[in-house]
Amino acid sequence: MEVVLTADRTLMSNHHGKEFLGFGTSAPPNWLPEHLFRYLFFPRIKSVGGLPWQAPYGLRKIEAKLLDEGFDVKTVYPDSIDRFNPKVIGISVMDPFGWGPSSTTFAGILKTGEPYLAKYFRMMLESDSYRKAKAKGARTIVGGPGAWQFKFNQKFMDKYGIDTVIIGEGEHEKAVEIYRMALQGKELPKFVELKPSECPTLNEISEIKHASVNGLVEIGRGCPRGCKFCSVTLRPLRWYPYEKIEKELKVNADAGINAGVIHAEDILLYGQSGVIPDEEKQIKLNKLAKRYYKNLSWSHASFAAVASKPKLMEELSEIILDEHQSWWGAEMGIETGSVELAKKIMPAKAKPFRAEEWPEVVIQGAGIMKDCHLIPACTLITGLPEETEDDIIKTIELVDELKDFPSLIVPLFFVPMGKLKDREWFKKEDMSETQKELLINCLRHDVRWTREIGKIYFNKNVTLQAIRPFFSLFFKIIEWQGKRKEVL
Ligand code: SF4
CATH class of the missing domain: 3.40.50 (Rossmann fold)
Incomplete structure (x- = not known):
């Protein structure tokens, strides 16, 4: 071979x-x-x-x-x-x-x-x-x-x-x-x-011939928001035509996969060069995916796109949710609760809203998702080079505001990438008391919601129901070890 x-x-x-x-x-x-x-x-x-x-x-x-x-x-x-x-x-x-x-x-x-x-x-x-x-x-x-x-x-x-x-x-x-x-x-x-300009064109990207893990199928590459800490943003934005997406959905469905994920940095921006979701394209895309997958999830979406189209979100939930699924998932970036930091490192993340409105955009988006049964795993970044204690406090306040939002909130330490790739790595030894408090608050949020989400996440699957207590045990271990080692 x-x-x-x-x-x-x-x-x-x-x-x-x-x-x-x-x-x-x-x-x-x-x-x-x-x-x-x-x-x-x-x-x-x-x-x-x-x-x-x-x-x-x-x-x-x-x-x-x-x-x-x-x-x-x-x-x-x-x-x-x-x-x-x-x-x-x-x-x-x-x-x-x-x-x-x-x-x-x-x-x-x-x-x-x-x-x-x-x-x-x-x-x-x-x-x-x-x-x-x-x-x-x-x-x-x-x-x-x-x-x-x-x-x-x-x-x-x-x-x-x-x-x-x-x-x-x-x-x-x-x-x-x-x-x-x-x-x-x-x-x-x-x-x-390969330089950002050396990316394959749509025609150069072949369609998969054999099944992908969890039926994942890309619908496009790139992101128009330009966050400084992200490497994706350096590459051009390309959206695949429906026919290309359908070929890959079919490969997975033919292999016996009936639950899958559509992938892009922001599913809601499919087919757009800007930051406003298009109703028609969204409905067509999600109906297409749902024709092949009984259970559909999104890889990523943004709070701003959700907040900008509440009516569309309702329509999409009607397409996605049915007798096979009662919720759907996506990964979404909160990154910070601080307006000042948002303006410095991700000025376009809130668009079409202003960066000054970022915390409200997150809260509004969370409310819409709760109503639509979209349960996200959200990320936060701490340890950014320009982050101050006040910025961290603002993020803690936002996490508090989100306490009744069915979600996971995963705090991540800054790793130099994208336009910040030459900056210093954040070292865990440098963690301040305020950052520890942020981690504790996220962990509390996650322990509460893991219990709740676990009930529907593992439903109907006999194997997963049987091993569910072990997942709970793992979360308890994280909490316990964190406390024992005086990190939390
Ligand atoms: S919105 Fe997400 S994918 Fe887009 S640039 Fe920002 S971090 Fe990267």
Whole structure:
């Protein structure tokens, strides 16, 4: 075989069909025994002959591109790399060293070592399967959202025989050329860093040929809001036509997936170059997805878009909610409750409202979502270079205001990315008493709502109902360890 594509087993899992449980992979080993933790958060995906039933969407995209370019390629389970005798091994990474925002936050609370996602990535490179393929001369190319981390850990590349790391969207011709060069035995560059202008066009992005984890299907790339701490915003905005989206929905549905996620940085802005959702496009898009998936969720949306179209949200809830689902989920960024900080780091996040209105936009959006049964996992960022104690207090006040909003609020430590990529990392040792208070408040909110949301999150699924107490136990452990180690 010319090329096999793979990812470590924390990524090669569908997390019991619950995308949000994937967050658990960024936790470090804790009081739950590892085999139990693995089963709870990243159970092994069903595979036949080393080929997984579902694979991470990013891998499926590269697989599709390479197939369209005439390569002999398969996506394989990580313990089956050698079985296919590959000349090139392509690996997708999300957070290979545990330096991403959720891993560093977990580490700040639990303080107990290498997160699972980093551990299992390393273990994959130490496995017999990988080592045997390398001994036969296979070359290794790494890409994916976490590829930037290798710039700071080149020794690791040498140690595990990683030839090239591609940073950027892997369908670009420059990235595909690296696979050709690898097969031809040519000398490879250590890094290929694609500039924001070097992004594939819509026509260059192939449609997936095999099922993706949790039926995830992209509807577009890029974001027009331009937050300073975000790398997505540097790339051009591209929306896929309905036909392209439908082809991928069909691939997943044909593979037996009937619950899925549509993915974009803001689903509500589908087809728009600005920040106001279009009713007709939204209705058409959600009806289309619902035709293939009995249970539909959104990857991301924004408070501002929700707040700008309450009537549309009501209509969308009527399309999405039915006898198969009583709520739907999305990830949404609050980031801060401070108007002053919002103006500095994310002036367009509140648009079409003014940045000065940001906290009210969040509260208004929360009210609309509560009425529509959209339950989000919200993120906050603390440790931003320009954040003051007063900004943190404002965020604490906003979290208090949201106490009756069915949601999870996940505080993340600042990691230098986007336009702030040259700024200092936030270190957990630098956490102030006010930041600890913010973490405590979020944890209280999450403990309360995890209990409530858990009742409907795991409903109807017998396996998940049976293991639900263990998830509750995990949350209790976080709370207890946080208190014991005097972080909380
Ligand atoms: S709204 Fe989200 S995706 Fe868009 S720039 Fe801001 S953080 Fe990035």
